[in-house]
Amino acid sequence: MASKKFVMFALLFALLILPVPEMYNSKKVHAFTSQVIQQGSVGQDVIELQARLKHLGFYSKDVDGVFGWSTYWAARNFQYEFGMEIDGLVGPQMKEKLVKASKGYEKYLPSGDGGGKQTGQNQGQEQQNQGGGGETTSEPTAVNVPGGYSQNDIKLMANAVYGEARGEPYEGQVAVAAVILNRVDSATFPNSISGVIFEPRAFTAVADGQIWLTPNDTAERAVMDAINGMDPSGNATYYFNPNTATSSWIWSRPQIKKIGKHIFCK
């Protein structure tokens, strides 16, 4: 009687949790999508690529889902060893060879729950892979960042941009981010992003605490654009709102252009 109850319970339990991952994943296991993967790519395909290359010993770093330099060299070495054209592009031919060569690569897939800290230990991994869950539940654990900047620099700048210019058009927000970067480069301002942002009285949003509002995606995108070289401000190091500007000196600066409510100047 008790055993019957147990079986019933187990079945019910299995019905509850198993089918969902099983059905979604059964098709996806061992299958790259059709895209050509190249340097700079992020995502599931890159995770699979790194895991397979790691299984074959070409790749030694963490499987993080970002096609960086290490993955690039690994892909090239693979192409060299397998007599293919060495271009670092992972196309259909390379994928086919890779899939054939790397049976049992699953142990290198990051586990889906805790952010993928593990690096291929076997305990607790077995069930994961049998269910095929490791593949689709795991997200890349790293992101591309523009050279010389960290995610936290970007967040800090997004905070400043949001606090200073959240009501401005998008280009106005990019311009404010660009002014911060122009100041970092300038001889007359501090040489770091935090130094520029927290310079006393440099930004009103810092002085009145609006910098600690939670920024939206737009501010973050604006910061990324500025870091990637966009500068709608025309190389400005100052800007002011003509309606609220308190300093007469700022009016004497050579003005470059007006975007939204802000006048940008040198």
Next chain:
Amino acid sequence: MFRWITISLLAITIVGLAVFGYKEHQDKNAILIQAENSYQRAFHELTSDVDTLHDKIGATLAMNTRKQLSPQMAEIWRLTSEASSDVGQLPLTLLPFNKTEEFLFDIGDFAYNTAIRDLDKEPLSEDEIAGLEALYKQSGDIRNELREVQNMVLEDNLRWMDVELALATNEETGDNTIINGFKTVEKSMDGFQQTNSENGISSRPDEKDLSHLKGEEINKEDAIEIAQNWFGKVEPDEFTITKSGKGADIPTVTAAFNEDERNGYMDMSKQGGYPLTVMVARDVDDTQISLNEASKKAATYVDKLELKNMEMVESNQYDNVGVFRFVYTKDDIRYYPSTVQVKVALDNGEMLGLDAVEYYSRPNEEINKQPALSEDEAKEMINPNLEVQENYLAVIENEAQETILCYEFLTTKGDETYRIFINADDGTEEEVETLKTSEQRYDMDVS
């Protein structure tokens, strides 16, 4: 009875309020004092740094041995950087204090370049010694002015919080002693730049210059036509056309439009209407095309600029957009100063951004294309612990802002990748850069 209760309750309330008010007042004072103290620290450190700086510059003038000069210059460099950092911590942003800051920067720059130079081979020139003497005099002026302000601050217990308040409340800033003092310092810097640039001490980076671009000045109609070419279906009267002001390095015309879901912004040169910056702002919610397909799209947008021989050297995916960097490549030589960046949406391949300012502001200068060193000779200049993976010929701009021909080597050591530029004429190691394009996500554990 009732009356007594009321009275005692009221009394308790009043006492309570008084205690509360007093405590608040004390807390506020404590914070003000703390803020004041950090300003005071920065200020007094600034004066003492400038003081030491002046002495050290004076000492270099008396020095004869190279052995002494280099460390002394390194010390001067350190002091200027500390002094600049002190200035950065004072509420001076809206005060005209730029010239003094530039002065500090120039000394630092000069001291650094002298410190790293081989003074046995290349001793200080007559001009540079004259320049140092000028610096000595100028730093003496600053020191005296600052000492005077410092004296007043200590004598009259002047507070930096009052400066802050004066600047914040838009009072006529003429009354504040500290502000006046700093204005005098700034005034004493008038004209220093000219002397310093004559002596080769001050070297400002060149402003961007597009005067070499051919073409007629464009008018409003031209601007709209060019913008439509890049933004697609946007009615002419939706565009706002503005011109840049007097302060702009490059005279530009800006076309912008604002629709519900999609905004666009474009800067073009007034001369010839060359597109300099193009931005489209809209939400990109998912990834439909691969980075590889997007890079092909990006190449078509570069073609649209009518630039030839552009080669993609970098591609990166950020969320649902791809960013690509193209450089001008001719005769297998990459011209790194001539770059164009393109940003492409990964949902439908639309161009979201284009930055060609760098490309247009650096005319492809004529350069000696025949390297004096062979590839193997250049390779020998590299640290032997590195493994060379790829190499190219490349033109870069070095620290002294000279355009030079280099061998570019992509090398690895363990898991790290380095980009190394070796001068193709004399084998100097011009630049070594650790290539790092990704970072672990620190916010993963939160979700």
